[in-house]
Amino acid sequence: MHELAVCQALIDQVEQLALKEHAQQVLSIHLGIGPLSGVEARLLQQAFSIARAGGVAAEAELVIDSLPLQVSCDQCGQTTDALPARLLCGACGNWRTRLVSGDELQLQHVELIRQTADDLAEHETSMQQHERAN
């Protein structure tokens, strides 16, 4: 299953982040996927429950954010929403469009727990660091 390979790669990435941040546990993993990313959210959730077992993310929740599919038109210059099977400009109907977003599979945000006295403060720090990385 393609989704299982995607999840294993994702968990590898999160485990490296947890190691770097000295986190004991991963609370949640927020992933953005576009309609053309080639993965299905439902299958990804199933695969995640297998792939997370035994590691630092064993209790983690996978939060999937569906990203919009958008195209930019070569003719009228507008950026509009499009359908996966029909990448036409929503303003003028032109087919000469470029994909702006919709094929992403991106790790957006990870919530980590560190078992230290100033747990919460460090937790916030790691979240901010991650957001800056994007």
Ligand SMILES: [Zn+2]
């Ligand atoms: Zn157009």
